[in-house]
Amino acid sequence: MKTINRILISSVFFALISIASILGVMSIIFASLVPEYGKEMLDKDVFNAEEILNDFDAASAEWGVLRADLNRYGYHLLVIKGNQVVFSDLADTRTKVIASLKELNLQENIVTGKTNDVTFVVKPAGGYGIFALKGAVDDVKLTGLLSGFLPTYLIVSFVAIVVILLLSLFFTRQMAWRVLRPLKALSNGAQRIEKGDLSEPVAHKGKDEFAEVAAAFNHMQESLLEERKKTAAYEAARIDLIAGISHDLRTPLTSVKGYIKGLRDGVANTPEKREHYLSIAYKKACDMEVLLQKLFYFSNLETGHVPIMPENNDLGTFGCQFAESVRDELAARNIKITAEVTSVPHPVSIDAEQMRRVLMNLTENVTKYNKAEAPEIRIAVWRENGMEHLLFADNGGGVPDEHLPHLFKRFWRGDESRRVASGDGSGLGLYICQYIVEAHGGKIGARNQGGLQIQISLPCPKEERS
Known part of the structure; x- marks a missing residue:
């Protein structure tokens, strides 16, 4: 079953339980109050009946006239003498009511009361017990309350149930769609990605989860x-x-x-x-x-098979030794190399073989691309901000400024003519330099300043940092 159907069914189920609970409580209250209402309330026309009986002369025995006067207010006439019924216009003998009335201890005054859900007014006169009777069950409780209030109650309850269910379904559906719409969007997005379409983002407005x-x-x-x-x-x-x-x-x-x-x-x-x-x-x-x-x-x-095995070394000494090792070879090509190192120690932890490869790649670039009449290479080493820095600079024309951010990318060649002229267009030399330097936890960068300058920054050992 779909989630939205589960949500709708659950919503209707809980709404019905709530409605049934409310109706049950109201029915209990109604059932407990109505009998008391019927028992305690006397008829509204009881005072008119008292007045009619008070004015009637029992000696005349004009029971038909008295009945007509009482009938105008919905009362029935019952006349008892001794244990005999002298006159009655009741629909039945109402034996239970009559028996209860006979048991009354009639005095000389008019008595008003209620027995067996019947409102009565009784006047003893001339040996007669003259009763004006009105069935409270028929006229007040059943006719006035049940026949008036109960249908209205049922209609209003039915309408309320329908409205509550419709509102519950509406708001539940809205809430369900608020939940399912983004899920549907995510599902469609996943299907697009599965098909290879990565161009369309998932659109969802709001600040929810x-x-x-x-x-x-x-x-x-x-x-x-x-x-x-x-x-x-x-x-x-x-x-x-x-x-x-x-x-x-x-x-x-x-x-x-x-x-x-x-x-x-x-x-x-x-x-x-x-x-x-x-x-x-x-x-x-x-x-x-x-x-x-x-x-x-x-x-x-690329496969991670180049191990870096660092050892404690002095970067200044390393730079000077490298310059000395390639001086004769560069001199044969009319390239001059110098090393400028401050007298203070420059401790670093490096793999000398791999770092020498870095400087050799930089040197090869100078021999291939430096077009100065008297090419020169300058190596400088200094400490700054807790880092040891090595500068490898030449006096060539540098590179176009827009090429600087791309120099260390793999396979990148800024000048196609260089590859053709030099016979080496792999675009790997500076990428390899960057890889080795970063493997030592350092950084490498390039700038134009009187030629191309490559700056390598390596961290000092922890005990040497200041």
Whole structure:
């Protein structure tokens, strides 16, 4: 059974119980009050009957005249002498009433009373007991109350029951729809998501609990949509990466094949030419190895197979040692490198091998993209705000400002011409740098200032923080 039908049936059931309880209480009250009402109330015309009997002369025995006078007020005449009924216009003998009246101890005065639900006025005169009788049960309780009040009571009760049930159904249905409408919207939203439609949010106005559920559902849908966009962009970048790597591998591979073919065909017919061909083929093979290693390293990053094993180290000493280790190689390319380190200690906890990879990637970028006449690299280390900072700066032209927020994204290449010219368009170098630095709990950022500046910030050991 549907929820709305359950709610409606429950509402009608409880409404009927409430109505039945009210009617039951009213019936009990009515049943207890009506008999008392009938017993205690004398007829309204009893004083007229007293006056008629008081003025009547019993010696005349004109019972028909007396009856006519009493009948005008709805009273019946009963005349008793001794134990005999002399005159009566009652519909029946009313033996029980007459027996009760005979037992009255009649005095000389008129007596008014009620017995067996009959209002009576009795006058003893000339040995007669003259009674004016009016049935209170017939005239007051049954006729006045039951025949007047009871039908009205039943009609009003019926109308009230119908109105209460209709109102109960109306308001219950409204409340049920207020509950079921957002549930229906959530159900439709879930079906849309199942079909892949994440564009339409769940609409729900109000500040009730369902508003929070709808907001959470919409937030989930937005997250799924954003994740879908990221996945689509990631897949597009991955396809582009494969195409780029294929292109980048094809060039040195073609060269290797060409030089080997030259050796096999005897083009290199002197020892010097053969040595030259072999050297070039070896260098191109090394270039392919570097590219494949970078791709393999990236794959390990994605699968979480690159362990970071930090050890206590001095960032200033590490920067100086790196500059010294690559100075000769860079000098051969006409690139100058300097290290500026303050004299104070710069303790950090780093994986030296992984952090060296970061600086090597930054160095490779300078060798590929720095177009200055006399390229320079400057490494500076200092402490600030409880963090150790390493600045890696060059004197090139930097990058366009709109490219700065995207430098560390995986597969991102800001300048397609660079990939073609350099033969390395993977877009992984700076992404790998960011991954390694953040794995150490640090941050990395870029800015243009006399060239491109990459700043790495690493936390100091807890005991060294100030």
